[in-house]
Amino acid sequence: MDAVAPSPDDVLDTRIHRKALLVLWGVGLLVVGFVVFLLVARGVFEPTQDLTLIADNSEGVTVGMDMTFSGFPIGRVRRIDLANDGKARLLLDIPRKNARWLRTSSVFTLERGMVGDTNIRAFSGILEDPILPPGSQRTLLRGDTSAEIPRLIANARALLENLESMTLPESALNETLNHLHIVTQRMAGKHGAMEAVLGSPEQARAIVAAIARANALLAQTQRRLYGKGGLADGADRALREGTQTLQAFQATLQDARSTLAKVDAVLEHAQAIGKDVRGVSTDLGTLRSDVESSVRKLGQLADDLQRVWPLAQDPALTLP
Incomplete structure (x- = not known):
């Protein structure tokens, strides 16, 4: 038997079916590729x-x-x-x-x-x-x-309460401001900061008077010490007199030293020459007079030194 030739409609359907399958396969491949791309982009296959x-x-x-x-x-x-x-x-x-x-x-x-x-x-x-x-x-x-937020609200509430308590008339801040106002008023007074520190004008005036008296006393002391005829001049004069007395005392000591040397010489002469006893006795009497005179001079110089020395005491007795 001869084969039946396909009709044109059947051929058209077959072509459409094949194209549809190709489109479906292409769409499927695109979807799979997109999914794989997303998985790779999301790092699914990364270690x-x-x-x-x-x-x-x-x-x-x-x-x-x-x-x-x-x-x-x-x-x-x-x-x-x-x-x-x-x-x-x-x-x-x-x-x-x-x-x-x-x-x-x-x-x-x-x-x-x-x-x-x-x-x-x-x-x-x-x-x-x-x-x-x-x-x-x-x-x-x-x-x-x-x-x-709740903690911030609680802190803000506490801060507002503290501000309210600080602004009350009987608060410590207002008392401090009042005290500061009083201090500034006192500082604007006649005696300035001294009146603000001491608390009253009377005490400030007392301090000013005390300072004035201290200044006057210092001026008197300065005049007494360094003025004409003061203690400084008296001390200088006493020192000069003391220096002169010491010089005289040194001269007297030198005389006494020479006299003692003469005594030593006479004693040696007396020991060497025992025959002339009378002459030696006469010389010893003369030397004794010289020694007594030197001792009297030393006593007078000591009295003068004690009298002119700046720190000497008055030996006179005062009867009641």
Whole structure:
């Protein structure tokens, strides 16, 4: 039997079917390529290391949230668990190429603003520290701005109460201002700061009078000491007289020394010449008279020295 030739409609349907299959395959390949691209862009096929962050509260944290370092995402939250101690455990995947930014001294914070999303941030102050090993556990510090609002309101209320208590009429601040006003009024008085310090004009006048008396006494003392005929002149005169007396005393001592030398010579002569006893006795009498005269002169000079010396005492007795 002869084969039946296909109709033109059947040929057209076959071509349309083939083109539809090609379009479907192309769309499928595009979808698969786009998905693969997204997975690669998201780092699904990148080697990662685990990091566990422990927080008191995971409010605002979602799976897939990025952890940033200096504004760049370096990790992603993979799972959130509740530990047996009631704390939240956040398991993060850190790509190996970004793990070099995390050090053993790094600090991790969970920041939640009044407006906006919650952010997980990492801070590495010392990049010379060792790299954070895989599987590490770190505490996640919270920085919730909304949680600080009640404390700020309480502090503001306490501040307002303190300001109100400070502005009361019987407050210590008003008393201090009143005292300051009184002090300034006293300083504007006749005696100025002295009246403000002492507290009354009478005491200030008493102090001024005492200072005036002290100045007068100092002037009198200066005149008595350094004026004409004062103690300084008397002391100079007494010193000059004392110097003259000492000089005379030294001359008398020299005479006495020469007289004693004569006595020694006569004694030696008396010992050497024992025959002329009468002549020696006469010489000894003369020498004795000379010695007594010298002693009397010494006594007179000592009396004169005691009389003219500035620190000498008056030997006269005063009868009652």
